[in-house]
Amino acid sequence: MTYERLIYRMSIRTKLFLMLLFFLCLPSFVFGFLWFEKSTKTLEDNAIQYSETLNNQVNDRMEIYFQEIRRITLPLISNPLTQKMISAGPSADNYDRYSLALPLQDELFPSILLGRSDILSLSIVSDSGLVASNLSVLSAKERFPAYDRRIKENGDYQLMGFTRVYGVPVLTLAMKFYDTITYRNSGIVIIDIKLSEIAGLSRGVKLGSSGYIRITDSDGQIIYDPDSSKWGTYISAKLLHKFDTKLKGGFTEHTSRGKLLINYLHSNITGLNIYSQVPIRELVGGLIYFRSITAGISLMLIVLALFLLGWFSLSLTKRIIALQRLMKRAELGDFSVYASYGGSFHELDSLHHSFNAMISEIRRLVEVVHKSELKEKEMQIVHRESMYRSMQAQINPHFLYNTLELINSYAIVEGVMPISKMASALAHIFRYSIGNSGREVALTEELNYIETYFTILTERYPHFSNEVHVGDQDAPKVRALRLMIQPIVENAFKHGYENHKLRPTYIGIRGIPEGDAYVLEIRDRGGGMEDARKNKINEALMLTWDREVNADGITQMDSIGLWNVHSRLRLTFGAAYGIEIAESNTTGTVIKMRLPYASELPSEAG
Structure with a gap:
């Protein structure tokens, strides 16, 4: 006996049992073991993704913040007072320098800095040496050469890093500005942002109980750390090298505190590096416990599912076998069969309903066929009677034709042409009408006939x-x-x-x-x-x-x-x-x- 034959001869119950055994029980235990082994790796991956998400959130805040800073300085650069100051050459005397810078310091800077407590100082330094600042002209002038050299090497926009202005830790931002007439680079704008405000963008981000987020510039100088004493210091060269190789990523380190998860992200917009550090156990410790509980519950659910599926398969096959017996009786011509309803399976009740509807339709069609056969026989009888009447109507038509011709001849002799015309038309109508009324003709013949009929109507009316x-x-x-x-x-x-x-x-x-x-x-x-x-x-x-x-x-x-x-x-x-x-x-x-x-x-x- 071949394998296909053996499978074909198995009952539905046996097939369902084997399917449950090989496609549910065995795979459940195998995959359950693999799942238990791989779950820890999955939990760690989830922790990495969570950490990356927090880094992205902090980075988005930073990028939005610095883009806002750039936006509010655009009116400053294009303002006529600014353009007038930067257009003055190096030959301007001290009074001219003072008179050009004063309107910016007294009028323009306050309007821009209104409500901006996060900006400590705002300065404009032109290539010709003219300076306008809301805080310290001397400090801006001293920092100009280094900032101007760095920004010319790296583009129009550059974070200059951590510094202190009058003892206040700040993050300095420098931007080029251009003469609106010559379109030449005519100086830079120096913005000192309070580092406490930058730190506020990272507050509220929590990684476990001891994890933290740190922000550095491209040189590795720490811009933000939960420990403010580390502001302005530098991270290790080894860690900075890992940041330089990729724009973002993550890795783990084994320390005395356990396995540490470190994720980092570099922003092309701000040039800052954001990285987080947290012990993995603080993120996934509860999930590991939950995994163990889930494994036990899953095992119990599999056993319960096997029991329910066994009961379901037995109930299902019982009703299918009963329906199969009814179909066998219908095949033998017994159309009085009826599939009863009731049970736990709506689909089977629908199948039984369809079976009953099919049997009812078969009974109706049998009756229709029987009635059609009777109707066909009746139509044959009517057709024979019609042919018989047609044959009776054609008995000796020449007698009628000759009679009409005789009337026509008398009418011509007597000179009564209307009667002659009507007799000829009537003979033509009679000859056309005694033919088979169902016979197909060309429209020309039917129109010739109706025109003859109109001839008689014209005489009458x-x-x-x-x-x-x-x-x-x-x-x-x-x-x-x-x-x-x-x-x-x-x-x-x-x-x-x-x-x-x-x-x-x-x-x-x-x-x-x-x-x-x-x-x-x-x-x-x-x-x-x-x-x-x-x-x-x-x-x-x-x-x-x-x-x-x-x-x-x-x-x-x-x-x-x-x-x-x-x-x-x-x-x-x-x-x-x-x-x-x-x-x-x-x-x-x-x-x-x-x-x-x-x-x-x-x-x-x-």
Whole structure:
């Protein structure tokens, strides 16, 4: 017995048991062991990510802060007073220097520094030696050469590092400014930011109970440390080298305090290095305990899941096997089967419902097929009776033709030409109408017949006129049925004229090509009908055949002629063809008849 055969012959219960064993139990224990081994590594990675997130938060604050400092100094650089001062050459005397710097110190600097307690001093030093400062002109002038040299080497914006101004620890920021006329670098702006304000950006960030965040400049000088005594000192060269190799990263060090996690981040905007240091145990100690508790709970849940899955599989297979037996009975022709509801599985109840609906539909279809067979036999009987009546109507037609010819001859001899004309037309109508009424003809033949019919109507109604506008090239290509127009004309006389006590005056026929179909418009000038009646007739004409034979909308409105023509057209040409009432009002009614084209049509027998 092959492996595939063995699997095929297993019951659903056996397959479910094996699947639980090999795909749930065994993998659960294997992966549980691996998870326990790898969980510590994952916890450490999470600690690293958490530390990196804190570093990013501090860095974002620093970058936003220094960008704000640069933004508030832009009006200072472009101010006319500043531009006037930097445009003065080195030949300016002391009075001129004082008079140029005074408006900046008394008017411009206070407006910029208003509400900015974080800025200790703001100074402008031009290349020609002119200085304006809100604190110390001498200090700004002394620092200018070193700052100017460093900023020319590194760009337009540079943090100069830690220093003390009048005993206050500050972080100095220097920026180039340009003459707005010559666009040359004309000096620098020196901003001394209180280091206590910088420290405030890092406060509130907590890493465990003993971890901390430290900020240094690109040279390794400490800008911020929780221990303020370390401000201005330098970190070790080994640690600075690790910062220089990458923009960000992390590593661990083993110390007497245990394993330390160190993460660092370098900002391209400020040029500062931010790094954090924390013992890993302070971040993940609680998680390790939680991991152990989780492992025990997971083991208990796996055992419980196995029990529940076993119960579930037994309950599921029991109902599936019962449904399988019912389907077997249905295969043998027993359509009285019924799948009962009730249980813990909504999906199985839905499946049982679908099975019952399927059995019910099969029973209905069997009845429909049986009724269709009976209906087909009835239609065959009706067809034979129709053929029998048609044969009776054709008994000795030559006798009737000869009689009409005799009347025509007497009329000609007596000079009564209207009678001769009507007798000839009547003979043509009789010859055309006794043929098979269901036979397909070209539209040309049907139009010739209806024009003969109009000849008799013209003699009967002196005020009657008619128009037929159908293209000579279109009519031979359009498929039609015998006697399909005459019932509509008779319907127009009865309902359009007689019911409204109007004398017949006009019938018009017009042909319109519409894509793959050809439309005949049959128009009268009678009294029309109400919209409600027109809509009801059109709705009845749109019904499918199964409902048409039982529809009473047509018979109740005495429109059997329309109904019969429409039914013949649809049965012969398909559901896309037939008639509809396009318009009907007090000025008349328009009936549209949709017909197909054909390349070959049977011709009229002689």
